[in-house]
């Protein structure tokens with residue numbers, strides 16, 4: 001593939017475009033990264049400059065799949081099963097006993113609603129699905145649903161298929177791997193697929209977190225929002241708006257999990273910090289939005 005250089009001016013054009021469409025705020029030092037991420041779009045269209053690709057893009061209707069390909073190129077999708085494992089331990093050891101105690105007074109099957117805002121290729125929602133399955137065993141019938149969303153359609157398709165190479169599933173303890181995944185054979189040997197007991201718990205959807213309104217009912221109340229290693233790519237005003245919108249779809253007493261290098265310092269004081277990037281929306285907060 002021919003190597004073309006992304007000039008500082010071209011970088012600036014793309015940087016503004018990426019910020020506007022995805023919210024990702026790119027520092028000056030990210031010129032090489034953008035150059036290498038977009039190289040394949042130039043090759044695909046047989047273009048010989050980044051300016052030519054920029055012109056092509058901004059003259060393309062927003063509904064065209066070129067925009068999807070562009071966005072899929074610029075996102076960073078690093079993820080793992082059991083990434084930041086203490087979050088899953090917290091769900092099993094603190095959240096589940098708490099909701100189980102509350103469920104004793106509830107009518108019908110008690111519900112758990114979770115949103116993974118920025119789920120990448122699905123390792124995070126599948127890890128939580130295993131955690132919930134295991135923790136709810138022997139605790140009666142539960143109505144558990146997870147919404148897993150991302151802006152990137154390529155990783156979402158991977159997540160929805162639930163198929164992973166064996167090296168990707170290495171963090172899953174062997175007994176849980178055998179219990180919740182099927183081993184591929186023939187052309188699929190060396191891979192596993194999540195069983196339907198996990199897949200049926202999760203709905204995958206493309207959602208751009210910047211878009212408003214989000215495509216779910218105004219009455220939606222999640223018990224848990226995972227938004228881990230996503231806001232790190234956003235600037236402060238974008239983080240502020242996003243976290244404020246999370247408070248409106250999180251049940252009072254619900255939990256927000258952020259990534260290891262993210263915090264709510266200077267972003268929101270609506271949450272109580274429980275340490276290790278676990279935040280709780282106090283019960284009283286509902287009143288703020290009740291009018």
Ligand SMILES: C[S@@+](CC[C@H](N)C(=O)[O-])C[C@H]1O[C@@H](n2cnc3c(N)ncnc32)[C@H](O)[C@@H]1O
Nearest residue numbers: 022075077078079118120151152208209228229
């Ligand atoms: C580094 S991954 C984190 C995956 C997972 N939450 C974890 O911690 O392992 C960040 C994800 O956020 C997604 N993302 C970035 N900007 C987004 C936006 N504006 N709306 C929705 N998703 C976005 C990316 O596509 C990427 O898959």
